[in-house]
Amino acid sequence: MSGLSRRKRLLVQGATGSIGQSVLDVARRHGDRFQVVGVAARSNLTGLVAAAREFTVQSLAFETGSDSEGARREIEGSGIPHVFSGLNALEEQAANTDYDLLVNAVSGGAGLEPTAAALRRGISVALANKETLVAAGPIVMKMAIDHGAEVLPIDSEHSAIYQCLLGEKLDSIRKIWLTTSGGPFRDFETAELEGVSVERALMHPTWKMGQKITIDSATLFNKGLEVIEANRLFGIPAERIEVVIHRQSVVHSMVEFVDGSIKAQLSVPDMRLPILFALSYPERLKSDLIQTGIEHIRSLTFDPVPSGKFPCLDIAFQALERGGTVPAALSAADEVAVDAFLNHRIRFGNIAKVLQSVLDAWPDEPLDDIITVRRADVAARRLATEAITSLN
Ligand code: NAD
Ligand code: MG
Numbered sequence: 495m496s497g498l499s500r501r502k503r504l505l506v507q508g509a510t511g512s513i514g515q516s517v518l519d520v521a522r523r524h525g526d527r528f529q530v531v532g533v534a535a536r537s538n539l540t541g542l543v544a545a546a547r548e549f550t551v552q553s554l555a556f557e558t559g560s561d562s563e564g565a566r567r568e569i570e571g572s573g574i575p576h577v578f579s580g581l582n583a584l585e586e587q588a589a590n591t592d593y594d595l596l597v598n599a600v601s602g603g604a605g606l607e608p609t610a611a612a613l614r615r616g617i618s619v620a621l622a623n624k625e626t627l628v629a630a631g632p633i634v635m636k637m638a639i640d641h642g643a644e645v646l647p648i649d650s651e652h653s654a655i656y657q658c659l660l661g662e663k664l665d666s667i668r669k670i671w672l673t674t675s676g677g678p679f680r681d682f683e684t685a686e687l688e689g690v691s692v693e694r695a696l697m698h699p700t701w702k703m704g705q706k707i708t709i710d711s712a713t714l715f716n717k718g719l720e721v722i723e724a725n726r727l728f729g730i731p732a733e734r735i736e737v738v739i740h741r742q743s744v745v746h747s748m749v750e751f752v753d754g755s756i757k758a759q760l761s762v763p764d765m766r767l768p769i770l771f772a773l774s775y776p777e778r779l780k781s782d783l784i785q786t787g788i789e790h791i792r793s794l795t796f797d798p799v800p801s802g803k804f805p806c807l808d809i810a811f812q813a814l815e816r817g818g819t820v821p822a823a824l825s826a827a828d829e830v831a832v833d834a835f836l837n838h839r840i841r842f843g844n845i846a847k848v849l850q851s852v853l854d855a856w857p858d859e860p861l862d863d864i865i866t867v868r869r870a871d872v873a874a875r876r877l878a879t880e881a882i883t884s885l886n
Pocket of ligand 1: 507508509512513534536537556557599601622623624648649701702705707765
């Protein structure tokens with residue numbers, strides 16, 4: 495898109511969350527390039543209405559059954575031309591709004607249908623919502639190819655890999671090195687992990703994120719989801735993806751090529767960089783947002799993940815190897831388990847036990863379509879809930 499052409503029109507779903515707010519910040523700072531034409535969320539409707547007003551959006555979607563009556567009345571009286579509400583609000587908004595790029599910053603399985611709705615229209619998706627790729631990766635990626643649309647990862651590791659692969663061929667990849675900070679418990683002994691508090695688990699050493707992904711980062715299930723996400727996006731099998739602890743969160747991931755060369759992408763940890771990359775792709779926008787100094791890269795360390803310490807990571811690898819609906823089931827079960835931990839209904843160590851029991855009980859079955867994914871999602875949530883009850 496040249497400087498003279500019109501601004502890229504963004505539909506930002508999950509606009510009130512951690513990533514959503516960073517997306518709005520990038521759009522605000524680069525208002526000459528981006529126009530936010532729609533916003534959507536479930537929580538913080540007051541914040542959603544404020545964003546809608548600031549950007550004078552055309553469309554707003556919110557999941558009903560949530561937040562205050564006052565905010566709801568405010569939405570009704572806001573004069574926004576198109577308001578979508580109800581269970582399928584985000585999908586309907588993605589299917590019926592005029593925009594150039596869907597920015598999917600919703601958390602959890604709810605991100606799938608809007609992504610599919612955009613891709614079916616040939617509209618590209620800047621995707622933070624990794625659960626979409628984990629649960630339905632093969633379906634989503636095929637949809638993108640069939641309709642000539644792109645899936646542009648916002649997850650920092652996958653943005654790094656995407657950037658390392660520019661100008662390269664996928665069959666030139668020997669291995670992907672997926673970096674993780676190691677989360678807040680990287681220096682804890684395995685035995686200490688069982689009963690850590692919610693407050694402690696929410697203290698991530700390098701990133702400030704939504705609650706679900708922060709807990710996933712503490713169990714390292716987030717890294718497991720990212721292994722599956724990398725497999726979906728780049729077609730690399732599990733045995734050629736290595737997770738490595740990199741405490742500084744400066745090297746966002748690395749790609750090793752068949753000749754032995756390794757490329758990495760570096761910056762201070764700030765999600766606005768992968769967001770800016772995805773929003774402006776295939777261009778790179780001039781921006782002074784991110785400044786990485788020598789002090790940030792002076793000392794970079796890489797360590798293996800201690801075996802047996804983070805069972806949720808091993809479970810995710812097993813889910814990818816089994817394939818079919820197993821990743822969808824594990825992703826849904828994890829939402830239930832993390833929610834139970836956040837609400838003090840299970841101990842930290844039991845998150846892995848819930849996932850293991852769903853993995854053990856889950857049948858091998860093919861991943862046919864989105865309906866299959868949804869069915870797996872519902873059944874896995876039920877199994878996870880039963881596992882939680884039996885633990886207590
Ligand atoms: P968050 O909890 O801060 O925000 C989630 C947003 O999605 C909120 O606006 C919420 O209202 C909305 N939402 C959730 N469920 C919804 C539903 N059913 N219908 C409509 N809206 C709904 O989460 P976050 O940290 O911003 O993460 C968002 C996604 O990005 C997740 O998939 C996460 O794994 C991924 N991600 C986040 C980060 C990060 O730094 N926060 C980094 C990489 C990837
Ligand atoms: Mg990540």
